Amino acid sequence: MGLRLHNTLTRSVADFIPLTPPQVSMYCCGPTVYDYGHIGNFRTFVFADLVRRHLAFRGFQVTHVMNITDVEDKILRRIRETGQELRDFTGRYTAAFLEDLTVLHCLSPHHLPRATDHIDGMLRLITRLMDRGIAYRAPDGSVYFSIERYRATERWPGCLCQYGQLVNLQVDDQRPTERVATDEYDKDNIADFALWKARVPDDGEVFWESPWGQGRPGWHIECSAMSMALLGDSFDLHLGGEDLAFPHHEDEIAQSEGSGGLNGGIHEGRRPFVQHWLHAAHLLVEGKKMSKSLGNFFTVRDLLGKGFAGREIRMLLLSAHYRETFNFTLAGLEGARTAVARIDECVDKLREKVTKASTTPSPNVLQAFTEALDDDLNVSRAWAVVFDWVRETNRALAAGEVDARRAANDLAAWDLIDSVFALGARPIGEVPAQIMALAEARDAAKKARDFAQSDSLRAQIRALGWLVEDTPKGPKLKPA
RNA sequence: GGCGGGGUAGCCAAGUGGUAAGGCAGGGCUCUGCAAAAGCCCCAUCCGUCGGUUCGAUUCCGACCCUCGCCUCCA
Numbered sequence: 001m002g003l004r005l006h007n008t009l010t011r012s013v014a015d016f017i018p019l020t021p022p023q024v025s026m027y028c029c030g031p032t033v034y035d036y037g038h039i040g041n042f043r044t045f046v047f048a049d050l051v052r053r054h055l056a057f058r059g060f061q062v063t064h065v066m067n068i069t070d071v072e073d074k075i076l077r078r079i080r081e082t083g084q085e086l087r088d089f090t091g092r093y094t095a096a097f098l099e100d101l102t103v104l105h106c107l108s109p110h111h112l113p114r115a116t117d118h119i120d121g122m123l124r125l126i127t128r129l130m131d132r133g134i135a136y137r138a139p140d141g142s143v144y145f146s147i148e149r150y151r152a153t154e155r156w157p158g159c160l161c162q163y164g165q166l167v168n169l170q171v172d173d174q175r176p177t178e179r180v181a182t183d184e185y186d187k188d189n190i191a192d193f194a195l196w197k198a199r200v201p202d203d204g205e206v207f208w209e210s211p212w213g214q215g216r217p218g219w220h221i222e223c224s225a226m227s228m229a230l231l232g233d234s235f236d237l238h239l240g241g242e243d244l245a246f247p248h249h250e251d252e253i254a255q256s257e258g259s260g261g262l263n264g265g266i267h268e269g270r271r272p273f274v275q276h277w278l279h280a281a282h283l284l285v286e287g288k289k290m291s292k293s294l295g296n297f298f299t300v301r302d303l304l305g306k307g308f309a310g311r312e313i314r315m316l317l318l319s320a321h322y323r324e325t326f327n328f329t330l331a332g333l334e335g336a337r338t339a340v341a342r343i344d345e346c347v348d349k350l351r352e353k354v355t356k357a358s359t360t361p362s363p364n365v366l367q368a369f370t371e372a373l374d375d376d377l378n379v380s381r382a383w384a385v386v387f388d389w390v391r392e393t394n395r396a397l398a399a400g401e402v403d404a405r406r407a408a409n410d411l412a413a414w415d416l417i418d419s420v421f422a423l424g425a426r427p428i429g430e431v432p433a434q435i436m437a438l439a440e441a442r443d444a445a446k447k448a449r450d451f452a453q454s455d456s457l458r459a460q461i462r463a464l465g466w467l468v469e470d471t472p473k474g475p476k477l478k479p480a
Numbered sequence: 481g482g483c484g485g486g487g488u489a490g491c492c493a494a495g496u497g498g499u500a501a502g503g504c505a506g507g508g509c510u511c512u513g514c515a516a517a518a519g520c521c522c523c524a525u526c527c528g529u530c531g532g533u534u535c536g537a538u539u540c541c542g543a544c545c546c547u548c549g550c551c552u553c554c555a
Contacts, residue, residue, distance in 0.1 A: 041555045043555070072553080167484080190552085193553075194553085240555070241554080241555030242485090242549075242550080243549080243555065244553095244554080244555070245550080247550095247552045251552080251553090280555070282549070282554095319492070319502095319503075320492075320494090324486075326492090326493095327493095329491080332491075332492055332504080335503065335505075336504085339502095339503055342517095372494095378494075379494095380493055380495090380501080380503095381494060381502085383501095384493095384502035385501095385502085387502055391519085394517095394519070398518055449513075451513055467516070469515085469517060476516095476517095
């Protein structure tokens with residue numbers, strides 16, 4: 001049995017077979033860089049990292065692309081209010097985003113295209129859509145995508161374009177929401193969406209020249225242009241948060257397939273834009289939708305400020321299945337911290353036993369782990385495998401049943417597992433000289449059987465943020 | 481109104497037509513000068529409610545209750 005993944009297109013779990021094995025082309029919708037990312041954003045990005053790492057673990061050669069949306073309404077408003085240059089403003093939040101990814105042990109995507117670097121590709125796509133009669137220029141100077149005309153177009157000979165594949169919606173039977181109903185549009189049809197937005201005074205100096213006049217791109221066209229430019233007109237995997245399925249991803253499909261592809265590849269190859277769509281569910285915080293007024297709105301930085309480590313946040317985010325709404329709580333984060341420490345203890349003990357590295361990882365734990373993740377990334381089951389292994393390893397260690405060879409094999413297996421979960425090693429901080437001196441004094445008192453003095457020193461050390469653990473090999477210091 | 485998720489122990493969270501993984505928290509014991517770490521044991525007669533199918537349902541079907549998300553630029 002190989003890897004099976006849920007596909008939003010078919011709403012079912014199916015074998016994952018890339019177009020050109022062992023290569024896998026994977027695109028994940030990235031952030032709009034107008035502020036620091038919050039923990040909900042990062043659930044999706046950690047999920048994408050899990051997918052990438054598991055694919056690599058399973059022997060695929062992954063090309064991972066994540067876009068940076070660096071032109072958008074909220075960005076324009078912020079630079080208008082603060083008088084900053086677009087690139088300065090977005091550059092700062094892009095850097096912060098990449099730092100946060102690193103903190104959460106996410107591998108950097110192979111390509112991080114910025115929307116403003118791909119305007120040419122977007123113009124080419126819009127031109128193709130105009131040429132095929134799917135896009136039209138409205139009186140306000142903007143260019144819109146006509147869903148009606150799209151549905152009457154062939155994506156390749158003998159195959160009509162479809163709209164509404166991802167969300168199973170009846171296009172002709174939609175009820176406009178309050179906001180849509182009250183807005184005014186120059187569009188032919190309310191469901192049509194902007195490909196190119198004509199320049200308005202509020203845009204300031206942020207605009208590009210186009211065959212349809214000055215303006216800026218619509219949101220959806222960015223992802224179509226960037227993904228096809230870097231991965232080809234048809235690629236394997238497209239991921240994002242569940243809210244993006246509609247309209248964003250649906251519109252991406254429409255633009256891409258309606259255009260026939262950035263290089264005509266969809267039309268000629270008779271292949272869909274994307275083979276396989278994965279969507280990550282949202283998270284709640286303390287049982288509620290995250291909001292600043294409820295005080296449950298956390299950025300990664302907020303959590304670091306509360307003393308949590310990126311690897312602990314990562315573990316919590318990876319503790320539930322990606323298609324389930326996940327309830328993120330600070331108590332849960334405390335729990336994740338304890339759980340990570342449990343793994344650390346076990347792995348540290350194994351490392352102490354190892355004399356040389358192994359090339360034959362313990363097969364049982366590895367196989368159970370692989371089967372769990374192959375089953376549509378069942379992380380809960382995979383963690384259960386890990387903790388079963390930790391318990392058995394601890395038992396064997398305590399019973400003196402673990403020799404250097406077994407320790408090396410187990411450690412090799414763990415290293416492979418951790419190439420996917422990516423908790424990494426516990427950071428070993430330098431023990432300050434003051435703590436070291438106190439610990440030595442405590443050890444001396446203890447050897448002299450002056451336990452009152454010894455315990456008093458341990459309490460002092462504890463108050464300074466360190467724990468003393470007596471082991472068969474002598475006292476050990478750990479950060480509290 | 482349409483579409484789609486959920487409701488499993490104090491909390492988080494898997495799962496199966498045959499009687500409930502794992503983590504955190506909690507209780508007891510072992511080890512320890514005392515701790516810590518670790519181990520062992522305990523902790524859901526029951527999986528939203530009510531019906532139905534079945535030898536048997538938490539798992540299938542129906543109804544209902546509750547909850548969350550999407551319905552045109554929010555991960």
